[in-house]
Amino acid sequence: MYQAIQVIFLVGETFSENDILVVESLIPPQLLSFKGERDDTRKNIVYTILSVIICCSICFPIPTYSYAATAEYLYRISGNNRYETSAYLANEILFFPKKRTVIITSEENYPDALSAASIAGIYNAPILSTSSKELPTDISDLLRQEHINHVVIIGGSVAVSPQVGTKIKSLVPNVHRIAGKDRIDTAIQIYNNSKGAVSQNAILATSNNFADALSIAPYAFATKTPIFFTEPNKLPPSVKAIFQSGRFAQTFIVGGHNAVSTNVERELRKNRCRYNNKIKRQYAL
Structure with missing residues (x-):
């Protein structure tokens, strides 16, 4: 499989320093062309360079490789x-x-x-x-x-x-x-x-099942976010006291309303301190 060289051709009256920085961040080679007839020499240089690149892309095609998602790239730990x-x-x-x-x-x-x-x-x-x-x-x-x-x-x-x-x-x-x-x-x-x-966020999941807490455990590990458990329809007083302390900036409720009811969510919102001002509900996949 072969791929032709890609070239970005830019046309304009002038190019500011900021324009050049933006253009240089692009992967294909860039050519700057100047609009109008104010500088024929520069135009000729651009056209010459473009011709050389096109010829090189035809005469010396660059091979590219594609990697399929095959078993060679799967690794099982068991x-x-x-x-x-x-x-x-x-x-x-x-x-x-x-x-x-x-x-x-x-x-x-x-x-x-x-x-x-x-x-x-x-x-x-x-x-x-x-x-x-x-x-x-x-x-x-x-x-x-x-x-x-x-x-x-x-x-x-x-x-x-x-x-x-x-x-x-x-x-x-x-x-x-x-x-x-x-x-x-x-x-x-x-x-x-x-x-x-630990982080300034908290996670709240049901204590009756593992699926919701399991789905967010990698996030808890990576961000050092504590996981707390609640009964589906009642926020335990000991957990409520933790959230009333105002330690957390955000609270993520994981799971649907059968797992953590709106009563629990309402209890959290009612008892939050001014620092605990964001409560989000996340649904486990």
């Missing part, structure tokens, strides 16, 4: 189970040997893993899953890597048992746990443990 898959994903992040943090959550309690997205973003850390009663071999093998020097366990003793916590501490001495009395409170405790580093 393991024999969820633990091995999370370990493989973590190794992608932990490839460079520097001191790193990892987040560990229960495989059986999705809200903890989702609300951990913001703190994972703060540490630039992978989120690993574990059984509540036993630390999987794939995870323990990964924690033995020398450059892992800090582990954050998300969830209480029911989500990640003391036995698992003890095993983790035997592999990585610097371990601390963030937990609340339930999924809603755990999300608040994650925020309280990282409020100095």
Whole structure:
């Protein structure tokens, strides 16, 4: 496949410095032509250069390449189970040997893993899953890597048992746990443990399902935005108190009205402070 050289031919009386800067930002070669008969020499130079470029494009065509979306450009990361898959994903992040943090959550309690997205973003850390009663071999093998020097366990003793916590501490001495009395409170405790580093925005999603919070988790990770949970028809008092503090510039409600009702949205708007002046509703895809 061959492509002819593209040329942009500009005509005008004069060209200001700003015009030249704009023109130079264009990819094809540019030729400046001057309108009128005030300078035949310059016109002749332009026409000569144009003729040379056209001849070169005919005699020496430039090959171009197109890349199809084939399987050659697809890369799958997977393991024999969820633990091995999370370990493989973590190794992608932990490839460079520097001191790193990892987040560990229960495989059986999705809200903890989702609300951990913001703190994972703060540490630039992978989120690993574990059984509540036993630390999987794939995870323990990964924690033995020398450059892992800090582990954050998300969830209480029911989500990640003391036995698992003890095993983790035997592999990585610097371990601390963030937990609340339930999924809603755990999300608040994650925020309280990282409020100095999180963004000025907040995310509110239903605590009854994972899809909405899951769809926005990459955004929460990238922007360090805390995720809070609510009941579909009632904003929990502890969450309301967080929003009443005026800490957030914007609040993103994720999901439709069945997930987070207009009553909850109305409660947010009624109790917002002057700094919490923008509430947006985002629909998960």
